[in-house]
Amino acid sequence: MTDLATAGRHALVIGGSMAGLLAARVLSEHYGDVTVLDRDVFPEAPDHRAGVPQSHHAHGLLPRGHEILAELFPGLLASLAQAGAFHTREGIPVLQVTPAGRLPAAPLRGQGEYLAFSRFLLEWQVRQWLREHTNVRFLPATEVTRLVGREDGTGVSGVQVRYRDGREGPEVLHADLVVEASGRTSKLGGWLQDLGYGAVPEESVTSDIGYASRFYRRPEGFPAPWHGLIINGRPPHNPRAGLILPVEDGRWHVTLGGFAGHHPPTDEAGFLAWARDLPDPGLYEAIRVAEPLTPIRGYRTPTNTWRHFERLPRWPRGLIALGDAVCHYNPIYGQGMSAAAVSAAALETSLRTGGPDFEHAFQKALARVVAAPWQVATGEDLRWPGVKLTGASAGPGLRLRHAYGNLVLGQAVRDEVVAGAFVDMIMNLRPPSVLARPAILARVLGGSLARALGGTVQDAEPALSPEVVSLLRTRPAGAPFHAPRRIT
């Protein structure tokens, strides 16, 4: 249904990645025309592209992201499954091994099905959906170089672009609304300063993370009780984390991540050696027997940043910003795409209720949306020696919060109620305060006290049992796995 107040008007989105596509979907219900500009040429089939280098690294979509995508793009999840996405109703979708041990498996949400896919398959499917179902058009090979201000100084009237495919330029493209979604390298801060809006306050955390990733063929009948595996780092001593995500076409997307300047290598021997020294050996044992399908790709980012556009005293009419351009978290927590989805939902609310000058109000609403994932990510990042927060204070009692977090994990690995609350928090389904609710607090403190008085500390159960590891080690290279196919 088109909104009469804005029908016939033109919205222009800078960046055709997940945040831009999700925003375009929402805008398509409110604006007569929506144009998505990207400096890249989009691939003709699901594939990586230069402007989204992170697609070489495993991307998990949190449950809230799934829900919003299903609402905004009816039939999308079924199309993903048809396109070969991994889907199952059995087994543990993704086992998480925390510093305290394995978390109990959470029941599957929604339709009771687990669906997983690569970042580039998702983006491709969403783009196709928009092409087929909406008034959104795409302008590839078009790079925005600056914002164009309104003559009366009240806001933004368009963008200046330069074409990257030989078309003549530069050119100015006009729009009633410009949406900045050009990702973590966004230049919006500088563009706003050029228009006289002042410096944008920023909060940054110096996580200095490195990733190394590759695709593997998933070994047929691999004898694990899980389909995917997350191994968390163990602060302060083991800064290595790892992820196996089952994706389309019978593949595993495997990512190794390192915190605080400890970056996984991208050569064959180094990649395996790094995996071997993860806090749990399961990922190493799994990739040792899997066939690599792609080269190893690296990615590094020194800081994660929240640009507080909502704090500018004046905000231009005709402009909003969302996605990684506003806040990019340490990717290890898998929040970016889901946060973009929640931001698109907030945009829908602002467009419906915000009135003609909804833009500044939207930036304020967005700040509330990103606050919880930012708090979760930075709170964990600050456990690592040398990692600092600039532009803000970590808040009182950080040490106490970390100490309580350790108790929560110690209880979560043996208590489904606490595990449920913890998982809801890291999945951004509930705010961090969920762990301070009296029922959870009582279980955490009671359980911790009982274990302390009991004096026995059980060894944490590994991701793969010794029987499975021995099977993997003794099996001739390339031999199929025999029944029983799953040993728990």
Ligand SMILES: Cc1cc2nc3c(=O)[nH]c(=O)nc-3n(C[C@H](O)[C@H](O)[C@H](O)COP(=O)(O)OP(=O)(O)OC[C@H]3O[C@@H](n4cnc5c(N)ncnc54)[C@H](O)[C@@H]3O)c2cc1C
């Ligand atoms: C290593 C890594 C791993 C990640 N893992 C996860 C995960 O597991 N789960 C998750 O949810 N999120 C993850 N993320 C975050 C996720 O990739 C992003 O949050 C998500 O893609 C949304 O980003 P975005 O659309 O705002 O920006 P981006 O994806 O960065 O896209 C920006 C777009 O803007 C275009 N562009 C840039 N400048 C211009 C310009 N001047 N003119 C025109 N076009 C321009 C680019 O070509 C690109 O298409 C990860 C990120 C990284 C870096």
